[in-house]
Amino acid sequence: MTxxxxxxxxxxxxxxxxxxxxxxxxxxSLDELTTTFPELRKHLFTSEGRVRAFVxxxxxxxxxxxxxxxxxxxxxxxxxxSIIPSIAGGC
Amino acid sequence: xxxxxLSKAVYDAIRAHGEETYPHECxxxxxxxxxxxxxxxxxxxxxxxxxxxxAHNRYEISPGxxxxxxxxxxxxxxxxxxxxxxxxxxxxxxxxxxLAEAHWLGxxxxxxxVENGKAAATNSFRLAGETEENKRFEAEAIEVRDxxxxxxxx
Numbered sequence: 001m002t003x004x005x006x007x008x009x010x011x012x013x014x015x016x017x018x019x020x021x022x023x024x025x026x027x028x029s030l031d032e033l034t035t036t037f038p039e040l041r042k043h044l045f046t047s048e049g050r051v052r053a054f055v056x057x058x059x060x061x062x063x064x065x066x067x068x069x070x071x072x073x074x075x076x077x078x079x080x081x082s083i084i085p086s087i088a089g090g091c
Numbered sequence: 092x093x094x095x096x097l098s099k100a101v102y103d104a105i106r107a108h109g110e111e112t113y114p115h116e117c118x119x120x121x122x123x124x125x126x127x128x129x130x131x132x133x134x135x136x137x138x139x140x141x142x143x144x145x146a147h148n149r150y151e152i153s154p155g156x157x158x159x160x161x162x163x164x165x166x167x168x169x170x171x172x173x174x175x176x177x178x179x180x181x182x183x184x185x186x187x188x189x190l191a192e193a194h195w196l197g198x199x200x201x202x203x204x205v206e207n208g209k210a211a212a213t214n215s216f217r218l219a220g221e222t223e224e225n226k227r228f229e230a231e232a233i234e235v236r237d238x239x240x241x242x243x244x245x
Contacts (some may be wrong), residue, residue, distance in 0.1 A: 004161065007170050008196040017165065042222070054194045056154035063155065082158045087174050088147035089118060090142070090160040090187035
């Protein structure tokens with residue numbers, strides 16, 4: 001499966017905008033990603049190991065928060081995972 | 092100081108978007124390539140403001156829409172370089188809300204003040220720092236090129 005890396009996190013993936021992983025689930029894929037690039041971990045997860053509130057994870061076009069199995073969802077080679085920090089603000 | 096370089100077409104498009112949505116905030120993404128001292132923007136992508144409860148002073152882009160914008164930018168060999176939004180009848184300066192909700196470190200955040208429906212000042216701020224704990228906005232120069240490129244509309 002391909003994990004797409006957002007612009008601000010490419011500093012921690014040697015500049016790569018996409019990383020291939022071979023895990024069976026979303027959680028496994030994120031674990032493989034952060035094992036390969038350990039500096040990513042603190043940007044994606046809280047100290048308790050949960051995905052940071054402002055980090056959105058999409059499996060193809062689906063928000064992982066709304067998948068029935070959430071991060072335990074099984075993935076296939078053809079799937080893509082997008083990491084998308086939130087964007088908001090105002091005056 | 093870093094610089095944000097963009098064509099006049101993109102510059103005009105993001106300012107026009109602010110006039111179009113007035114008195115509500117507009118928002119969108121900036122697509123470009125990195126340079127040693129800032130981003131070179133090649134296109135902009137309009138986004139919907141999901142903060143319909145308070146659109147006159149808040150904006151938010153749906154992450155699902157961002158996934159699509161990033162996919163299309165990748166196909167064009169571009170990266171999400173930053174974002175733009177408007178401040179209706181409010182200065183083109185970042186607010187504490189803007190900083191608290193900004194998470195794209197190293198990217199540019201462009202703000203256009205829209206006064207009585209007309210685009211006024213446009214400023215850009217780079218989200219500097221390495222972590223959420225030490226992030227900060229730094230003012231950056233905007234350099235508008237004459238070369239004409241078509242902005243992306245979504």
